[in-house]
Amino acid sequence: MSIQVEHISKQYGSFTALADVSLTIGNGELLALLGPSGSGKTTLLRIIAGLESPDEGSILLHGEESTQHSASRRGIGFVFQHYALFRHMTISENVAFGLRVQSRQTRPSRRDIRERVLELLRLVQLDSYAKMYPEQLSGGQRQRVALARALATKPRVLLLDEPFSALDAKVRKELREWMRSIHDELGVTTVLVTHDQEEALEVADRVAILNRGRLEQIGTPQTIYDNPASPFVYNFLGNVNLFHGRLLADLSSQGRGGGEGEANQAAVGFVRPHELEVSRDLPRDGKAVVASIVRIHSAGPQVRLELSIAGNGRPVTAELGRKRFEEMALVPGDNIFVWPQSIRLFDDDGARALLLDQGAGI
Amino acid sequence: MSSRFAIPSSALLQPSIQQRVGRVVLITAALLFLALFLVLPVAAVFAQALSQGLKMYRDSVRQEDVLSALRLTGLVACIAVPLNMLFGIAASWAIARFEFHGKSLLITLIDVPLAVSPVVAGLMYVEVFGLHGWLGPWLSEHNLHVIFAVPGIVLATVFVTFPFVARELIPFMQAQGSDEEVAAVVLGANGWSVFWRITLPNIKWALLYGTILAASRSIGEFGAVSVVSGHIRGQTTTLPLQVEMLYNEYNFTAAFAAASLLTLAAIVTLVLKKIIEVTSGVHQHMEEKEVKS
Amino acid sequence: MIMMPEKKARKTWSLVTRSSPLPGFRLSIGFTLSYLTVIVLIPLVAIIQHGARGGFGVFLRTVTAPRVMASYRVTLGSAAAAALLSALFGMLLAWVLARYSFPGKRIVDAIVDLPFALPTAVAGISLTALYAENGWIGRFLEPHGIHVAFTPIGIVMAMSFVGFPFVVRSVQPVLEDLDPAMEEAAASLGANAWQRFLRVIAPVAFPALLTGTALAFARAAGEYGSVIFIAGNMPMKTEITALLIVTKLEEYDYSGAAAIAVAMLALSFTVMLVVNLLQWWVQQREGKRQ
Numbered sequence: 001m002s003i004q005v006e007h008i009s010k011q012y013g014s015f016t017a018l019a020d021v022s023l024t025i026g027n028g029e030l031l032a033l034l035g036p037s038g039s040g041k042t043t044l045l046r047i048i049a050g051l052e053s054p055d056e057g058s059i060l061l062h063g064e065e066s067t068q069h070s071a072s073r074r075g076i077g078f079v080f081q082h083y084a085l086f087r088h089m090t091i092s093e094n095v096a097f098g099l100r101v102q103s104r105q106t107r108p109s110r111r112d113i114r115e116r117v118l119e120l121l122r123l124v125q126l127d128s129y130a131k132m133y134p135e136q137l138s139g140g141q142r143q144r145v146a147l148a149r150a151l152a153t154k155p156r157v158l159l160l161d162e163p164f165s166a167l168d169a170k171v172r173k174e175l176r177e178w179m180r181s182i183h184d185e186l187g188v189t190t191v192l193v194t195h196d197q198e199e200a201l202e203v204a205d206r207v208a209i210l211n212r213g214r215l216e217q218i219g220t221p222q223t224i225y226d227n228p229a230s231p232f233v234y235n236f237l238g239n240v241n242l243f244h245g246r247l248l249a250d251l252s253s254q255g256r257g258g259g260e261g262e263a264n265q266a267a268v269g270f271v272r273p274h275e276l277e278v279s280r281d282l283p284r285d286g287k288a289v290v291a292s293i294v295r296i297h298s299a300g301p302q303v304r305l306e307l308s309i310a311g312n313g314r315p316v317t318a319e320l321g322r323k324r325f326e327e328m329a330l331v332p333g334d335n336i337f338v339w340p341q342s343i344r345l346f347d348d349d350g351a352r353a354l355l356l357d358q359g360a361g362i
Numbered sequence: 363m364s365s366r367f368a369i370p371s372s373a374l375l376q377p378s379i380q381q382r383v384g385r386v387v388l389i390t391a392a393l394l395f396l397a398l399f400l401v402l403p404v405a406a407v408f409a410q411a412l413s414q415g416l417k418m419y420r421d422s423v424r425q426e427d428v429l430s431a432l433r434l435t436g437l438v439a440c441i442a443v444p445l446n447m448l449f450g451i452a453a454s455w456a457i458a459r460f461e462f463h464g465k466s467l468l469i470t471l472i473d474v475p476l477a478v479s480p481v482v483a484g485l486m487y488v489e490v491f492g493l494h495g496w497l498g499p500w501l502s503e504h505n506l507h508v509i510f511a512v513p514g515i516v517l518a519t520v521f522v523t524f525p526f527v528a529r530e531l532i533p534f535m536q537a538q539g540s541d542e543e544v545a546a547v548v549l550g551a552n553g554w555s556v557f558w559r560i561t562l563p564n565i566k567w568a569l570l571y572g573t574i575l576a577a578s579r580s581i582g583e584f585g586a587v588s589v590v591s592g593h594i595r596g597q598t599t600t601l602p603l604q605v606e607m608l609y610n611e612y613n614f615t616a617a618f619a620a621a622s623l624l625t626l627a628a629i630v631t632l633v634l635k636k637i638i639e640v641t642s643g644v645h646q647h648m649e650e651k652e653v654k655s
Numbered sequence: 656m657i658m659m660p661e662k663k664a665r666k667t668w669s670l671v672t673r674s675s676p677l678p679g680f681r682l683s684i685g686f687t688l689s690y691l692t693v694i695v696l697i698p699l700v701a702i703i704q705h706g707a708r709g710g711f712g713v714f715l716r717t718v719t720a721p722r723v724m725a726s727y728r729v730t731l732g733s734a735a736a737a738a739l740l741s742a743l744f745g746m747l748l749a750w751v752l753a754r755y756s757f758p759g760k761r762i763v764d765a766i767v768d769l770p771f772a773l774p775t776a777v778a779g780i781s782l783t784a785l786y787a788e789n790g791w792i793g794r795f796l797e798p799h800g801i802h803v804a805f806t807p808i809g810i811v812m813a814m815s816f817v818g819f820p821f822v823v824r825s826v827q828p829v830l831e832d833l834d835p836a837m838e839e840a841a842a843s844l845g846a847n848a849w850q851r852f853l854r855v856i857a858p859v860a861f862p863a864l865l866t867g868t869a870l871a872f873a874r875a876a877g878e879y880g881s882v883i884f885i886a887g888n889m890p891m892k893t894e895i896t897a898l899l900i901v902t903k904l905e906e907y908d909y910s911g912a913a914a915i916a917v918a919m920l921a922l923s924f925t926v927m928l929v930v931n932l933l934q935w936w937v938q939q940r941e942g943k944r945q
Binding site: 456625 | 701702773
């Protein structure tokens with residue numbers, strides 16, 4: 001089932017939770033709502049669910065205007081951050097709940113309910129826990145039960161509110177992969193709220209980034225990582241080095257892709273650590289900066305160099321592969337040349353600029 | 363951070379007209395019940411006390427019997443309450459900070475006075491300290507009077523009020539945890555230091571709250587004290603007993619006048635309790651706490 | 656590296672089951688136990704021993720004498736009715752306080768504790784004044800033939816007065832601690848408001864309601880001060896058991912008084928047992944104990 005969010009706004013007193021947010025979620029898609037605390041992602045999810053009502057705007061579920069419908073009528077499944085399992089019911093009673101409260105006409109027979117519960121518990125691999133109470137299960141197990149419970153009524157949409165953030169890192173990773181595979185198997189439209197960008201980028205078909213109630217960007221993980229639309233998005237998705245400076249020349253005249261910007265305009269350049277080239281020799285076009293190595297972090301798959309730019313002492317971080325690092329035999333204190341392989345420029349206010357290939361304009 | 367703020371649960375999901383009306387009906391019913399059942403009796407006390415004018419009221423209150431009853435009540439409270447505070451602190455230290463056999467039994471024992479009828483409580487002390495009681499002969503020999511004298515009243519009051527401080531402190535200290543105290547010990551503090559510098563400041567509001575409850579109960583205790591006191595005017599009548607005496611003599615105005623003093627004390631108790639609840643977070647109900655997401 | 660020979664641990668019984676770095680156990684437990692022994696245990700033993708003096712037969716005859724039995728009927732019957740009334744209004748108040756906000760709520764919340772704070776004698780005389788023939792409430796009821804003062808109904812009123820706060824204070828915290836997410840989960844699964852109440856809220860609140868009602872019952876059955884003024888105290892008709900004990904004392908029938916007191920103690924301890932069992936059952940049900 002598709003979901004259309006149209007011009008949703010929500011205020012709590014003087015605090016703006018959502019400001020004119022619109023997006024569309026396709027049938028069977030897994031969309032991640034990503035953003036920092038206070039960005040409005042949970043509010044948006046709850047509005048889609050019918051647990052909150054918007055001040056303005058509308059929600060359409062499969063083309064049907066649903067904004068006034070209560071949560072019990074929308075045919076959604078909701079998974080809460082802290083599981084919200086019914087602690088006075090057993091696991092199987094929890095999972096059966098959605099089926100038991102259906103009206104006489106649509107309610108399945110007792111046997112059918114039992115079978116469906118068993119089927120779901122098998123799906124989440126907790127069938128041997130059927131008669132236990134939530135208190136007796138671990139966090140990861142409880143969340144699996146919560147998922148089974150939400151899926152019991154075959155909802156048209158599955159909504160998850162930071163479902164893994166209360167769990168250990170390892171459990172989190174396992175559960176998110178497992179959730180993705182369940183999604184693929186069942187094909188149900190899913191919206192996932194998270195503040196963990198790794199989770200969003202790994203699991204989702206598309207990612208919508210929210211900041212302070214506004215939609216910053218929406219696109220596939222690849223798109224938003226490679227082509228962030230704003231400094232916020234850039235910064236939110238991974239580490240970044242900032243270079244403040246001025247455009248030496250009118251960029252459009254240099255024939256670079258999609259450039260705007262006049263000469264002498266103040267700008268900020270964004271470069272990811274792995275996009276910075278380091279070498280003991282000058283590059284061919286001679287455009288590089290000298291930096292000295294302050295610290296080397298060599299544990300892990302990549303080696304991270306903390307550098308300080310000669311002249312102004314600006315701190316900069318570069319990343320390179322181990323092999324390259326060992327070839328160069330770098331030690332703290334060494335002076336090396338640094339230049340960006342690619343750089344994204346934004347003007348001082350953060351509006352878009354363009355993508356450069358070589359280190360022009362540093 | 364959840365963007366949910368402190369909405370009363372019943373407000374979720376766009377309450378329908380039905381639900382809104384239902385809410386108003388329930389609130390009205392509750393308030394009506396309270397007004398009828400609680401507010402009216404209090405109002406009646408003052409109405410009756412003042413029914414013959416302010417001067418009569420003042421004179422009734424200033425009678426010697428009433429004053430000495432007041433003094434006795436105050437004396438008993440001043441002995442019983444500190445004793446019970448001591449007990450409360452000791453019991454909660456043992457129960458909240460250590461694991462030992464028989465802890466549940468101990469907690470049950472502490473709850474006994476709450477389940478026992480006050481008359482039975484008073485009789486229990488007569489059985490031990492009365493003329494025909496266990497210690498009766500010994501006490502007469504030494505010309506010591508417990509029953510039908512002040513010590514008996516103190517004992518009976520201690521019995522009915524000692525759970526209050528303990529029952530406030532125990533869950534409070536259990537919830538607080540012993541981390542701070544353990545840290546102090548590790549840093550080299552001895553027992554008393556830990557208690558005075560760490561424990562006491564942390565529990566002071568819960569302690570105060572329990573003390574107010576205990577004090578209020580000691581002032582107001584009737585049944586248990588009635589049995590042990592012998593009702594000797596001017597000597598062993600506390601204020602509640604004095605109220606009964608005046609009432610039984612059909613001296614209604616004076617009875618209600620004395621009762622009004624006790625009622626004022628009760629109101630002060632309620633106000634103090636609420637103030638502590640609101641300002642210090644002790645015993646607080648959810649809606650006054652900040653909602654944490 | 657030196658290998659230490661394995662020492663077999665000797666099992667000794669110690670009072671403390673888990674050692675703690677904190678000091679003061681001996682002092683605090685010693686004081687607590689001594690206090691309890693002097694204040695609770697010894698008097699309890701004394702009265703039980705006196706009440707049971709003369710053998711079980713004598714005891715039984717005393718506590719089943721007609722007048723005593725009548726007092727049980729009056730006391731327990733009224734206490735049961737009062738407990739039900741308390742449950743009803745207590746539940747209403749707990750619900751309203753836990754889930755709604757309205758102006759003056761804090762004051763209302765404080766007033767609920769009034770029966771705890773008000774001396775029972777004061778409650779007794781003011782309730783009598785209210786429900787007497789010319790009282791503020793009595794004057795509306797008398798013309799319709801409803802007599803409250805000096806009848807069992809009056810006893811029930813007084814007992815309800817002191818009992819209902821127990822229900823409120825038992826149920827209110829449970830309702831307040833109810834996770835709103837649980838109700839939202841139920842709603843998202845399709846449950847309507849009534850279903851949410853019946854299946855999610857009520858099962859959690861019910862044990863607390865039972866506990867509160869049991870406590871209200873225990874308090875009502877033992878109540879003295881608030882009841883004796885409004886009751887009328889006619890033997891066989893409106894005499895409560897607590898008053899009977901006092902009457903026997905005044906007649907110097909110490910043994911009779913003690914025997915009846917022991918019977919009342921039996922009731923008190925039974926209620927305490929029931930309450931404890933209730934709480935154990937709840938924990939069992941929620942899987943906290945296996």
